[in-house]
Amino acid sequence: SNIESIYHATEAAKTLTNCKLSVEDYRSTISSTIQSDKSTTAEIYYAVCSSVNLGLNIVESTIEKRLNTLAKTDDSILSQGYALLTGAQLSPAIAKYYADTINDLVQQADELDGRILQYEGGISTTAFIFDAFYEVSEKASSSIKIDPKQLIKFANYFSTKRHVATLRSAYYLTKAFKHLSDNKNSIPIVVTRASPSEVNLQNPSVLVSVTNLFGQTVGEMTVTADSAKRNEDGVVVISKQKLTPKSSDFTIYELPFYDKKIPRGFYTIHLTLTPSTNGKFIGLTDHTIDVKV
Template structure:
């Protein structure tokens, strides 16, 4: 018996072969294990934020851990602390404790793109006003001295913290960055640096596009190749990668942009006169119908 199935797929959806449903249980277990024992502010940030992305709200008592672990003289540490505090219901950090360090990074001509992002993002969370025109000029200068894909990713993330007009100018560069990805075996796209770099950059596409108020401009075939790469990661080594993967899977399931569709066979592999039908599930990458 031949059965034709008409799939109720949205106009934004793209059907993919060899695409797996995300291993959310594995990611959740990784965060739950990490929250039992952590020794640095970055691990705490990625654990709190990652597990919240999966729908678990942790108690405000972790605010004490944030204040104990943060290094007030290190901009990356401040970034992790502010992001971690944002995941809790009531965790207010003392703004003045961080202002001097953030100001120094924003004004320094030696600050790298990542450091600039850490300072801008932290300032936004803390409610500290930044000079957007100076930030934009600094990003333009940095682009001339460091054109690595990771630096470009941080530039997009920084643009997402600024005005919608500035964000749109960065969103318009997404396709250029997509073209710099490495294609493997004709089926996946990734960036040099592996899952850590690829996840950060891909997430930046969505953050800057959302701030700009525009869809992520990426060809459907390229989207599928990125999605195939991410869905193949059943386990990742770092909490940072686990956190970004969690965010990416949610982005890839948001109908505001193209949504990869996972078609999985759930009936027995053998077809017989007694079992002539083929049963499939049609879901997004989160396993949702």
């Protein structure tokens, strides 16, 4: 739409030095978008952002009224996401009103396998909504109102989406990763196997990667293998064994595993992490690594 083009132009001009746009070229389109009953929530967002970028005065009560009306006619998750992002452009008081709705929006997410949360519309929609949660909370100066268990389920979903099809998805996924790796927020820990799945004489150890979603270090952790059980019969071959840091940045830990006495088979290693530094870490338990002997 025309207002979307104006939004992109003003966003680009904001980041470029010596790029000044003529306010008068856009004033009437922005104003009519805000006043029009036919405007969508997305268009209201574009108009408000464009106003902010161009230094135009915003009558917040008018925007609130438009958003409230739109909420009655379009309660789609995308529309609600745009409402949050619009709220993030307004006063902290209005932003707080929208930040307080985050929990309701989280409840609208679909849960898969008890470990993933996503919205209908896939990665593009989910990462977009997730970004809106953080943007509006930041404007409201309030902490993000998402239960840590739910936050981990969103993080699980994002961590499976390293390759995305559109620039929009990539943009919002990167923003989601950034929010979930920022020290001022809760940081989910990502634990993955960093060595071959088969353990043998040549590869006697299991290497485990411990990072944030960006693959960056989260500082030193005490990583403990609570147990290693053979899948077919539950035989425990390791119990409460600490892993050894293998890299100076504490992203790789080693668990010696191969032993002639260990029977052949498929094993699941259960890991628990304990941080050495103070941080808002979540997802420190219930990590599993599968290996074959």
